[in-house]
Amino acid sequence: MATKKKITRKELKKPDEFVSTTTEIYQYILRNWKFFASGLVVIAILMGVGFMWHRHAIRKEMAAFSLYHNIQIEMHKATRLRKTALCNAWDTLETKYPDTPAAVYGLLQKSSCLLEHGSKEGCIETVQKLLSDTKLPKVVKILSQLMKGYALEERRAYAQAEKVFANLLRDPDDFLKDTVRYHLYICQLRQGKKNMAKKTLSELKVNGNSDFALPVILVKIQKARLGITQ
Numbered sequence: 001m002a003t004k005k006k007i008t009r010k011e012l013k014k015p016d017e018f019v020s021t022t023t024e025i026y027q028y029i030l031r032n033w034k035f036f037a038s039g040l041v042v043i044a045i046l047m048g049v050g051f052m053w054h055r056h057a058i059r060k061e062m063a064a065f066s067l068y069h070n071i072q073i074e075m076h077k078a079t080r081l082r083k084t085a086l087c088n089a090w091d092t093l094e095t096k097y098p099d100t101p102a103a104v105y106g107l108l109q110k111s112s113c114l115l116e117h118g119s120k121e122g123c124i125e126t127v128q129k130l131l132s133d134t135k136l137p138k139v140v141k142i143l144s145q146l147m148k149g150y151a152l153e154e155r156r157a158y159a160q161a162e163k164v165f166a167n168l169l170r171d172p173d174d175f176l177k178d179t180v181r182y183h184l185y186i187c188q189l190r191q192g193k194k195n196m197a198k199k200t201l202s203e204l205k206v207n208g209n210s211d212f213a214l215p216v217i218l219v220k221i222q223k224a225r226l227g228i229t230q
Contacts, residue, residue: 064102067093071106075113087113087122104130104140111147115154123151138173146176153187162187178210182219198226 071089090113093106107130114122127148130136136144145168152161165184168174181204188197201223206216223229 060097061100061102064093064097064100067096068102068106072109087117087119101137104133104136108140108143108147111144111151115147115151120151120155124148127151139175142168142171142174142176146180149180149183153183156190158187158190162191178204178206194226198228201226202228 071086071092074089075086087110090106090110093100093103097103107126111123111126111130114120114126127144130140130144131148145164149161149164149168152158152164162184165180165187168180169177169184174180181200185197185200185204188200201219204219206219
């Protein structure tokens, strides 16, 4: 049977380490209470500022998207002539609510609006402004580059448009590869690059999961004209 270790009177008189340390800390705080109090005040202020800034940011984004929605409604109601004038209404978002997602998507809408109503140069200029933003979301970056390619194609700058579509096709983030491939084919064909165009079109597989918007029959007809049997 194990014997219990006897605690001597000397050991009993020894101060407890934990109690001693805690007492020292407490006394230090009492001596320097002003320093600790000011530190707590600073922390409280920083937390308050952070909360207010976050609240302001949320309100700003909500107001921006509300304006975005209102412009969309106006565009939907407007006549074609009125829509052309309303293209610049999207600038209001950037003026009133800069650095918000709504302002970014507003510029993308503006580029689409300008292209739809014949202002190819205006579309390209707006897209270039979007692409200059290094923090641009990937989805907006892809759609902006696609819009630029469309504008160049509409302007019959086929060589430049081909470069844009070819770069997009190599981009692993591109989620519209079928659409991009079709427009790449068009640009190559318009430049007389029949063999390249034929190869590009042969790689276009239109099925139920395709992002391609044009009717399947159109692709089949164009493939048949180039002797593509796939």
